[in-house]
Amino acid sequence: PTIHIKVEKGIIKVIYPEFAGIGDPKVQAAIRKGVEEAWRIEAKSWLPERTEQLAGKFGFRYGKVTVRDSRTRWGSCSWDNNISLSLHLMMLPDHLIDYVILHELVHTVHKNHGKGFWQMLDTITGGVQKLEKEINSYQIGIY
Template sequence: MVVYTLIRVPKLRRMSLRVQSQRGVVVHAPMRTSENVIDSFVEKNIDWIQKQRKKQSAYIPLTRLELEDLARRAKKTLPERTRVLAERLGFDYSHVTCRHQKTRWGSCSHRNAISLNIELMRLPQKLRDYIIIHELTHTVHKHHQAAFWNHLERVCPWALELDREMTKWKIGYAMKEE
């Protein structure tokens, strides 16, 4: 039997299942789906739930000390690296700030101010550069449509592959080596 949190959602068409590191198993269900149906839905997905739990246990939350260290290194490294890459690849931006953001690796404002997550310092160099080049490309294209990706791939030929690699990195968590 799996313990789960049930959230009823008006107008929802079908049930959905999530495994969150803080809250455990969460089920979103339409208002009228019976608890029996929900129980068996959860049971049916037990292998998947176990797999998600195992994956999540490989991530360890960063400590405050680690974050302070990342912030110090980020401020020393990222603005300069951005300057070098922008010059090499022909981009213009207004300035760079390094912050700890909980949901994004980087962003680019409509005034072309680039904000970079201090956690970029945990990434291998090629991924760190990828995020910086990604944000620099947003100085030209403020969206993720084809023109953006075309431009990005022109200045960073492995962009799509690197973008895929980013999915295994989680903000706020270090990965346990296995």
């Protein structure tokens, strides 16, 4: 069966043959693809903007922000301070998205996960242990 997906203006349309049914694995795969496309559209505009806001608020400097379909990590920061964020962040609550962005921004100052890194992140977020526990309850690509 032919299945079509259309994402525009915050609406995901999945058109499939009536006989297929919503539980059909191909229909389910199309729905997931539609959700990911909607996240991609939203992520590419919102995540760089939010990174800029948080960097300004806390005095961080970074190179550029890219959004990728990363399924192994929420984000990363390169040695030259370019930040890469997973489009799958869009499934998280806003405070955890901010936490991931701040985590990567702290890497612009501390390149590893040493004591200084965790102290700075804890000072900025006011509760790194609680946030780490909360974010670890989510899995990338599980929705």
